Each structure stands twice: as structure tokens, then as C-alpha cells.
Amino acid sequence: MEKQTTLVFFVNGQKIQENNADPDETLLQYLRNRLHLTGSKLGCGEGGCGSCTVMVSRYDNITDKIFHLSVNACLAPICSLHGMAVTTVEGIGSTKTRLHPVQQQLANAHGTQCGFCTPGIVMSMYTLLRNNPRPTQKEMESYFDGNLCRCTGYRPILQGFKSFIKDACPMGANCCQNKSVCNEVKNCENGLLNGEVNGTCNDNHLLYDPSQEPIFPPELKLNAHIYNTPLKFCNSQSTWFRPTSLNELLELKKLYPSARLIVGNTELGIEKKFKNAEFPVLICTTHIEAMNEVRLDERGLVIGASVTLSRIQEAMQSAVDSLPEWKTRIFAAFLDMLQWFGSHQIRNVAAIGGNIMTASPISDLIPLLMAAGAELYVMSKDNKPRHVKMDHSFLKGYRKTDLNPEAILISVNVPCSNEQEHFYGYKVANRKDDDISIVSAGLDVQFQKGTDVIENISCAYGGMAETTVMALKTMAALVGR
Structure with a gap:
């Protein structure tokens, strides 16, 4: 073509x-x-x-x-x-016509000082509202994990945007903002609430109307x-x-x-x-169908190499919500790690295949994938497709894998856990949000059925050598203990 x-x-x-x-x-x-x-x-x-x-x-x-x-x-x-x-x-508002409610609320709450970070903060909040017109406080805060502000300390920013979240009003579900028609707002110029509405909203809040956004x-x-x-x-x-x-x-x-x-x-x-x-x-590779699918089968979660980390979070959370707890312990550890992986903006575009093939010694995900015994599906033009297990032999040196130059990672299989299995991931960094690892770990232990005797254990560590390493001697010594 x-x-x-x-x-x-x-x-x-x-x-x-x-x-x-x-x-x-x-x-x-x-x-x-x-x-x-x-x-x-x-x-x-x-x-x-x-x-x-x-x-x-x-x-x-x-x-x-x-x-x-x-x-x-x-x-x-x-x-x-x-x-x-x-x-x-x-594209969302102008000082020559009218500011967007997100911009106006930030100004009303004095949420900007030097103003350098303000456009990015505005667009993060705007994107959240386009996806979810009534987010929760937790959802709003998580959307700002990739927006740094050196002036305000974030308090006035969050205060200004509080009128857009569903749990802002003490009236809960009875808040006027949750109603389809709010006469008090309709009668106020530019939607500004001057005075009380239902006795609760008295902070000059602007409401967000998704029907007024550009198509x-x-x-x-x-x-x-x-x-x-x-x-x-x-x-x-x-x-x-x-x-x-x-x-x-x-x-x-x-x-x-x-x-x-x-x-x-x-x-x-x-x-x-x-x-x-x-x-x-x-x-x-963003448009290759086989590299963009996510599906749950009897073995685990099959994730295309081009699937973004945000989509992985959604898929794993869905599995955790729908499957028995013992079957999703590996997924739960991945979810805990992913919330500290880069920022919201990074997770929206970064793919799991890139994290694996980059083979960084301080990768957040490779220790978890190695400890879980994840399996890679690999293809090349002149060779048969093959499955490669991510174990101690997968990484051959600094940013080098066991795959040949023509090989393409198509998908990753992250297994479900069993009833005797426990799985944990750890990360140490200079700060909690949006930072690379100093040391990371993936730990998996399986006990003999009905006992506390270790049947199998996997311990993978990042940041300890030029590659992610497995503590093979320790693992061998612990079996049967």
C-alpha cells in the first residue's frame, strides 16, 4: 500500500x-x-x-x-x-471573549502566581472533565501527578477546582450541581453563583457544562x-x-x-x-492491531506490546474487581506499582513493550514481570513465532535482551496467581510521584498446599546491577523452608 x-x-x-x-x-x-x-x-x-x-x-x-x-x-x-x-x-477560552470555567476558577481562587505551570494544569483539569464531567476528589488529584507547581503549594489550585468534583458539596447527591436544571445558576450572569444555592454553594463557584465544549x-x-x-x-x-x-x-x-x-x-x-x-x-507501532489488544484468558492477562500503561491499569482494575482475590494478587501488585510509574501524561502514551525492550536496570515493571514469570510472544519475518519467558536469562547486559535485532515483541502474558501464591512489588525513589526508581523489587512466593513451607520463590531486583537481577542463591536456599 x-x-x-x-x-x-x-x-x-x-x-x-x-x-x-x-x-x-x-x-x-x-x-x-x-x-x-x-x-x-x-x-x-x-x-x-x-x-x-x-x-x-x-x-x-x-x-x-x-x-x-x-x-x-x-x-x-x-x-x-x-x-x-x-x-x-x-482553544478553550480567551481573555477577549470569555474564560473557560476551569481558567476562571483558577483565577478566582488565586491558583496561579508566576503562571508558567498554569496552562498545563488547566489542560490536565480540562481533559479530566472532558472524560468525566463530575470526577471525585481522588480522581482530580491523581490527574495532577504530572503537573509541578513551584509557587502555590497546590492548595488554591485544588480549592479552585473543587466546584467541579462530585464530592465537593456537603449535601452530597442533593447538591444543586447534580441536578439537570439549576434555576439559580441559569439566572446568574456567566453561570456565576452569587450567594447560596440550596444553602450550600456559596463560594462563587462556576459550574461545568460539557454540552458547551467544542465538538x-x-x-x-x-x-x-x-x-x-x-x-x-x-x-x-x-x-x-x-x-x-x-x-x-x-x-x-x-x-x-x-x-x-x-x-x-x-x-x-x-x-x-x-x-x-x-x-x-x-x-x-501504535496502529498494529495484534499489538494493541488486551484480553483476559484462563492463564492470565494478555497485553499487546503497544498497549499504554493507562489501558493496562484499566484492564487490571477490571480483573481485580471481577475475579476472586487470590487470583489477582499479581495484578494488584502491578496496579500499586503503576500509580507511581511516571505521571498521568506519561502513562497515557508509554507502552509496556517499550518498558521491556528498553531493558533499563531501574525499570519499574521488569522486576515484577520477572518475578511473576511473565511470558513474551515474539515474531520476526523469517522465523517461527516463539514464546520467551522473562527469567534470569532474558537480560544479557546493560539495555540488552535475549532477542535478535529482527525480533518484534507482540504481546506479554501476565499470569493469574493461585491460592497458595503471594506477590508484592516495591519501589524506592527520591519522591513519591513522577520519579524514577533508585531500587525496585518484585517478590513472588508460593507455599505447599495447606502448609507454610515454601514451594517456589522468585526475587527480582532493579537498581542493583547493570540489569535487573534475580537473587538465585537466596531463592534456592529458601525453597523448603
Whole structure:
């Protein structure tokens, strides 16, 4: 199939057609330098501060749903946005017309001082409301784990946004904001509550009305094939491919065995910026169906290599909610670890396959996967598909795995636990949220049925050597104890 070479996407409702898209250009560079939308700020440049946060939306014609994600524009490659819609802080409100309720509430509560982080905080809250118009306090706070503010201490920010959450009012379900019609609000200019409503809302709160938000660009919805088009973009240093079939991906990896596979650019983007790394060929795997499925079978959870960490959280939480407790102990440990993995913006785009194949010695997930005995499904063009167990022999050195250059990780099987099995994950870092590990561990122990005698034990540690290591002598000594 002929690959399209014109990049098509929307920014704040405006159609963008770029004939010479640069594989090395990020969304933030494009917004600020080409479109002169300077609301999104360049802070850390590595997805750690959130000042560049924007909302990226896409339409899924299979489920007929629109998905909104908060994304770090400093890492998102411009080439990855084909067929999508981007919303920046300029696209939701204006000082010339009217501020968006999120912006107005932040101003009312004095939630901004220097203002550098404010656009990112606004867009994180805006994205949350687009996905869930009445979030809880916990959901709101978790959405800000990737937005750093050095001035306010967060109290006025959270206070300002409190009117948008469902558990803000002491009246609970009887709060006027939970009613379909609120006459007091309708009679107030710009929806501002002046005085009491039902005797509870007296803090000049603005209400959020999802029906007043801009719609997803109809052109992208009517022409859903745009999103699923194979792509190829080039500059003098690198070439970007986006295949849409597994066979095409296998052909490309055979043709370019040293090509790097990319999903969220959360690792390669940092290597480019801070280590001056060069990647002549990049292959984006976000559109390979087999690498994007998540399914629960009798053995465990099968996760495609391109599945993002946010989707993994959703799938594992669903399994924990629906299956017996003893069967989901491994999933529960993964969920506990994932909430400290990067930030919300990072988890929205980073994939499990990238975390495995990067083979970082301080990976948060590799110790858990090794301790759990996870199994990888691997394919290449000229070899039969094979299953590879993640054990002590999988990692061969610093950032080196047992897979050959042409091999492609298709999926990962994370097993269910049994009744005699207990599983835990641990992470030590400089701070709780949005930080890399100093030391991490995955620990799995299985007892002989009806006893407290150890039948099998796996102990995997990150940050202790040039690779994640397993304490083989300790494990052998503990069996039978």
C-alpha cells in the first residue's frame, strides 16, 4: 500500500496539512514555532513538569467513541498526530471573549502566581472533565501527578477546582450541581453563583457544562480511514514509518533490523534531547492491531506490546474487581506499582513493550514481570513465532535482551496467581510521584498446599546491577523452608 506523506490533523478546530513533516519535531515545537501558540510552555523537556500539557483526541470507528488524553507536547512527535485533534489552552477560552470555567476558577481562587505551570494544569483539569464531567476528589488529584507547581503549594489550585468534583458539596447527591436544571445558576450572569444555592454553594463557584465544549472535528469522524493510513515521513537524518498491518511491520523490521520501534516517545525523545542520540529509522507501532489488544484468558492477562500503561491499569482494575482475590494478587501488585510509574501524561502514551525492550536496570515493571514469570510472544519475518519467558536469562547486559535485532515483541502474558501464591512489588525513589526508581523489587512466593513451607520463590531486583537481577542463591536456599 502506498504510504501517505501528508500529515493531517486539527489544532483547536483548525485543519493542519503538513507536506514536509519532520520526524524529529515535537508537537510543542510545532505549536510554538510554527503556529505561534505559545500558551503551552517548555519546562523540563522530558515529560516531568507538565507545563506543556495539551489534550489529544481521537475517534475510534469500531467502538464509535472519542478518546481524550492529556499528553506532554514536549515528547509527542508531530508525526504521531495524523488523524487526531489537538486542543491547547488557547482553544478553550480567551481573555477577549470569555474564560473557560476551569481558567476562571483558577483565577478566582488565586491558583496561579508566576503562571508558567498554569496552562498545563488547566489542560490536565480540562481533559479530566472532558472524560468525566463530575470526577471525585481522588480522581482530580491523581490527574495532577504530572503537573509541578513551584509557587502555590497546590492548595488554591485544588480549592479552585473543587466546584467541579462530585464530592465537593456537603449535601452530597442533593447538591444543586447534580441536578439537570439549576434555576439559580441559569439566572446568574456567566453561570456565576452569587450567594447560596440550596444553602450550600456559596463560594462563587462556576459550574461545568460539557454540552458547551467544542465538538470533535466532523471531518476526522466522517473520514475515519485517515487515522488508519500507513505513513512515511523523512528528513535528512531520519525516516518515520507508521505501518498499519503486522505483515508490513515485519517486512520493515527485516529491511531495517536496527530500526527502533516507537509508541509514546517517552524514552527515545529523552535520549535524543539529552544524549544527542540519533535514530535513522523509527517505526511507530501504535496502529498494529495484534499489538494493541488486551484480553483476559484462563492463564492470565494478555497485553499487546503497544498497549499504554493507562489501558493496562484499566484492564487490571477490571480483573481485580471481577475475579476472586487470590487470583489477582499479581495484578494488584502491578496496579500499586503503576500509580507511581511516571505521571498521568506519561502513562497515557508509554507502552509496556517499550518498558521491556528498553531493558533499563531501574525499570519499574521488569522486576515484577520477572518475578511473576511473565511470558513474551515474539515474531520476526523469517522465523517461527516463539514464546520467551522473562527469567534470569532474558537480560544479557546493560539495555540488552535475549532477542535478535529482527525480533518484534507482540504481546506479554501476565499470569493469574493461585491460592497458595503471594506477590508484592516495591519501589524506592527520591519522591513519591513522577520519579524514577533508585531500587525496585518484585517478590513472588508460593507455599505447599495447606502448609507454610515454601514451594517456589522468585526475587527480582532493579537498581542493583547493570540489569535487573534475580537473587538465585537466596531463592534456592529458601525453597523448603
